[in-house]
Amino acid sequence: MDRFDAMILFVRIVESGSFTRAANALEIPRATATLAIQQLEARLDVRLLARTTRQVRPTPEGEAFFERCVQLLGDLEEAEAILKPVADNPRGVLRVEMHGTHASRLLLPNLNAFHARYPALDVVVTTGDRQVDLIGEGVDCAVRSGAPRDSTLVARHLATLEQVICASPAYLERMGTPQSPDELVQHHGIRFVSGHHPPDTTLDLVIDGEPRGFDTLGWLTVNDAESYVAAALQGFGLIQIPRFRLENELAEGRLVTLLDAWEKPAMPVNVVYPQRRHLSPRVRVFVDWLTTLYAERFGP
Numbered sequence: 070m071d072r073f074d075a076m077i078l079f080v081r082i083v084e085s086g087s088f089t090r091a092a093n094a095l096e097i098p099r100a101t102a103t104l105a106i107q108q109l110e111a112r113l114d115v116r117l118l119a120r121t122t123r124q125v126r127p128t129p130e131g132e133a134f135f136e137r138c139v140q141l142l143g144d145l146e147e148a149e150a151i152l153k154p155v156a157d158n159p160r161g162v163l164r165v166e167m168h169g170t171h172a173s174r175l176l177l178p179n180l181n182a183f184h185a186r187y188p189a190l191d192v193v194v195t196t197g198d199r200q201v202d203l204i205g206e207g208v209d210c211a212v213r214s215g216a217p218r219d220s221t222l223v224a225r226h227l228a229t230l231e232q233v234i235c236a237s238p239a240y241l242e243r244m245g246t247p248q249s250p251d252e253l254v255q256h257h258g259i260r261f262v263s264g265h266h267p268p269d270t271t272l273d274l275v276i277d278g279e280p281r282g283f284d285t286l287g288w289l290t291v292n293d294a295e296s297y298v299a300a301a302l303q304g305f306g307l308i309q310i311p312r313f314r315l316e317n318e319l320a321e322g323r324l325v326t327l328l329d330a331w332e333k334p335a336m337p338v339n340v341v342y343p344q345r346r347h348l349s350p351r352v353r354v355f356v357d358w359l360t361t362l363y364a365e366r367f368g369p
Contacts, residue, residue: 075106078092078106081204083118084205084343085205087124088102106118146350158188160189160190162192164193164195164207165210165211166194166201166212167194167196167211168198169294198294204343211341212359213341215337217339219341225339225341225356227363228337228368230312230335231311231335233333234272234307234308235309235310235319235326236304243304250283250328251283253307256307257287257288258270259287259297259305261290261297268290271283273334287306289305302323302324340356
């Protein structure tokens with residue numbers, strides 16, 4: 070492994086805190102990664118990484134080398150972008166993570182236009198409700214709903230989505246239709262759980278200009294959006310979700326919006342990516358294109 074590849078490997082190990090995750094992200098054997106770092110440390114005659122059975126972290130010397138490597142790799146990528154047409158026609162693999170609804174209803178129907186403009190890029194789209202570790206799993210960027218939580222990631226705003234509270238006609242016939250927010254405590258809400266966070270047991274409205282959660286009854290908890298909507302269609306209770314996800318169900322009358330006189334908190338959507346001094350051309354063109362796509366669909 071040459072010096073350039075060794076620097077990339079070292080940076081990925083520090084970012085992910087793991088030889089295994091770094092090796093997997095770079096698609097090399099773990100033994101190769103271990104040997105490359107040993108050779109790098111021998112060449113520099115300094116220990117760069119402190120290894121334990123549970124984690125890998127940089128030594129003080131390793132931390133200084135890491136910061137310099139990030140800067141050098143960024144400068145090199147920027148230089149190549151200037152000297153080669155890579156900025157206009159980036160190549161390589163672009164790994165994107167996003168919610169399945171955003172992929173199926175927005176990204177994939179429009180991806181032909183992006184591919185026609187950047188044919189040298191191979192796009193890998195993974196979907197799900199799990200919040201992936203971008204650095205550890207080698208993902209270039211992700212589309213996420215809600216306020217950004219990870220301060221190590223750069224977040225770029227894409228859209229603000231209108232939310233609705235709704236239920237099926239069968240549920241409303243059985244349980245009645247709430248006429249005010251205070252009546253929500255008498256209704257069943259379908260709980261949603263994400264990752265290690267506790268289930269969400271409230272439905273949220275804006276009262277006197279401030280968001281406020283209203284408790285509900287409930288006996289069912291799910292952890293993905295498809296099940297969340299399916300449970301509402303089965304008449305198990307109320308859900309709160311961005312309107313664009315339910316366009317067909319609402320138009321066909323399979324779900325009915327509730328408490329329309331009360332404002333619901335909007336759902337921000339951002340594209341996030343790891344912090345870098347310089348953003349790679351392949352990620353930059355995709356983020357720019359995605360920003361335009363969401364603006365055209367949901368407004369600036």
